[in-house]
Amino acid sequence: MKKTPFYLVSLLWIVLLSCSKEVKQETQQAEQVIDPLPSWNDTPLKKAIIAYVNNVTDFSHKDFIPVEDRIATFDNDGTLWSEKPLVQELYSLYRVEKLLTIHPEWKNKQPFKAVAEKDKAYFEKGGTKTLVELVLATHTGITQDEFEASVKDFYATVKYPGATGGIKSITYQPQKELMDYLRNNGFKVYICTGGTLDFVRGISMELYGVPKEQVIASSVKYKFDDSLLMREPELDVYNDKEMKPVSIHRVIGKKPVFACGNEGGAGDIAMLKYSQASDYPSFQLLVNHNDSIREFYYQEKDSASLKAAAQYQWNVLSMKDDWKVVYVK
């Protein structure tokens, strides 16, 4: 048999090599599809999530949702990372310390006094009002650029009580997988949090792959003054409860078809109800903090969130049973 010309052999090699590369990539993708949520136990909840995503992304299925309407919203505190204590609270304390070194005389005025004297009762008695007072006192009166630099420094240095790693180590690994899984299926993933806008934006991409413009949050007032954005000592939006649907509408203009919140402060009931009002098939997920060993055990006194979940047939996520691991390693 005559020898095949060299150029033809080379061409064949090129074709075969590029084919094998593609096959390899496809195999890897197929392997990923087998378990998109490896840190989730193989419970009915996991099956329900996967079935929902399969159906709404299948063009021939009656539940199909066009890609531009695949909107997912996640609460942050207690839903994507631990909230005992709130990270934002730690930032406020960090700021109090910084501010007291510049203005030592402030130790005699509230809320600095309460922090300096470790007067927990002051905040417990005052509730949301004193928390807002603390946030305004520590998050405003500076330019937006100064604030961003301060948040960056905080995240790089913060020690979370009981955690051994950096801030990453209190984020939930299964939720990161869930967000990736949704994104891989064409969903646009937003954070919708009671935390403040620029504080969460300062870490949202690094921790969750969520860009700044996909963070919906509480916010102070801003003032544009001679090319500078100033942070004013006044609350503009407190993004909790009934404000969450309003903020979601203002930022996105569409109802989320996938919404995930947590029980603890009844803060996500309205968001989940709003999602359920979508014209599309939707999925509501409520994180239940029932894992005293690996995370925390805390329940609302009136069980408002769990009762709403039962009433409206939302999916309840048992941290204890549905998650193989809790934290990112």
Add this chain to the structure above:
Amino acid sequence: MKKTPFYLVSLLWIVLLSCSKEVKQETQQAEQVIDPLPSWNDTPLKKAIIAYVNNVTDFSHKDFIPVEDRIATFDNDGTLWSEKPLVQELYSLYRVEKLLTIHPEWKNKQPFKAVAEKDKAYFEKGGTKTLVELVLATHTGITQDEFEASVKDFYATVKYPGATGGIKSITYQPQKELMDYLRNNGFKVYICTGGTLDFVRGISMELYGVPKEQVIASSVKYKFDDSLLMREPELDVYNDKEMKPVSIHRVIGKKPVFACGNEGGAGDIAMLKYSQASDYPSFQLLVNHNDSIREFYYQEKDSASLKAAAQYQWNVLSMKDDWKVVYVK
């Protein structure tokens, strides 16, 4: 010479065919690159825009901007479509008519009375205050879903004074090309308008390819009530002048590197200044309404916008000279 085996010939054909397909696509792309702005005259402004885009998208150039920071913001009224009269004003009149058929007794109360009696002086004397009064009276007190249906009907039926086609025929063809050109170069294009949020969102994709979540606008207050979003008769944000940078920060969290507004009401000076404060090389563009033949001729009494453009070295777009055609055909 021996015949080359059939399978090798087939393989070669496959390779050659797929190559020729790619070459064809590349040629088409190259042709597009030759003139991305065909409705713009070949003036220094057009050259400046193209040079800017070339530089900031060239990885090896000192002006390179990473794709995630290529943010562009465009005003709408007078920047993307004509504003004599404001389309939003036409919608208000359309709503007055609808409301008066349901509540004929309202013809005796303001602002319905002034509209019913064609009392232009009422609005001219009252200025922004009466305009806001008219918007609140006609844009609120209904659910968000009802409002969206009404806006859809309006856009489908509106006749713009002097225009022969539908609403599309008062949008500027060169601006559509500019937005496409920016998008093709990795820019995320936002609208930042004094018009109201859901009114502009109702047409932003169809006219400009801008999705709902990329519309930054004035807004009424909303209330979430039993799964329904209600439109409350109160203004929340009047997105003009110094509020534009604030709203841009709230929605995007980054400074735009490309900002385009128009002279007429001095409404875009702050947005252009904010863009110029970016750490990246930025581009400011101010539309000058100096084309009395093809569009309108109007100038601010104090020339505030043009003076700012001169002071800060912004690019001024002469409708008369820089545009080959004005409107979309």
